[in-house]
Amino acid sequence: METGEASMANLASQICSHIASIFAKPTAHPHPPALDLMVGELTSIASQKGRVFLYGVGREGLMLKALCMRLAHLGLSAHFVFDMTTPPITSKDLLIASAGPGGFSTVDAICSVARSHGGRVLLLTAQPETGSSVKHANVVAYVPAQTMADDKEEEKSRTLLPMGSVYEGAMFVLFEMVVFKLGEVLGESPEAIRSRHTNLE
Numbered sequence: 001m002e003t004g005e006a007s008m009a010n011l012a013s014q015i016c017s018h019i020a021s022i023f024a025k026p027t028a029h030p031h032p033p034a035l036d037l038m039v040g041e042l043t044s045i046a047s048q049k050g051r052v053f054l055y056g057v058g059r060e061g062l063m064l065k066a067l068c069m070r071l072a073h074l075g076l077s078a079h080f081v082f083d084m085t086t087p088p089i090t091s092k093d094l095l096i097a098s099a100g101p102g103g104f105s106t107v108d109a110i111c112s113v114a115r116s117h118g119g120r121v122l123l124l125t126a127q128p129e130t131g132s133s134v135k136h137a138n139v140v141a142y143v144p145a146q147t148m149a150d151d152k153e154e155e156k157s158r159t160l161l162p163m164g165s166v167y168e169g170a171m172f173v174l175f176e177m178v179v180f181k182l183g184e185v186l187g188e189s190p191e192a193i194r195s196r197h198t199n200l201e
Helices: 004-022 034-047 058-073 105-116 152-156 165-186 190-195
Strands: 051-055 077-080 094-098 120-125 139-142
Touching (some): 034 165, 058 094, 058 165, 094 105
Parallel strands (some): 051 094
């Protein structure tokens, strides 16, 4: 029988391997690698001194809040939708939204409003062909991971990463890669990034 430490290490390895496998899946045209797409879009916005807005529901939203924090640390003007200090979006700005299963009514509405004010919309999704949110996006970052839209087989058995956990875990890993690459492109030193972290803790 495995010890507690061995059991934890085994479970962690299984989870990490499952998430890593998502990034080994080919995403041929018209879906370029999500990492390249996101770094390109964010680099463009940074060069124009534009702002970045982020929105997602549930656990997807939590992953985007984490990205929002790191984008601020990188020196971008980053705002999570519905925060009290979120400014109006303009034609210089980018909205990054997520709809893993393809669409949510709130995501559809917010993306539509952003487009109506001239904002550019980058949508993260695991359903790039059929989701309702895709029609509101300028660009689509395809994350080929399981969401609640395609977990029906799991209703019959208990799995390590249920419902949308694979997609949400993949978001976290993708965003860490984005932050690493973007920091390199923008020439942000570790010291500069750390200097922007809040001291009100």
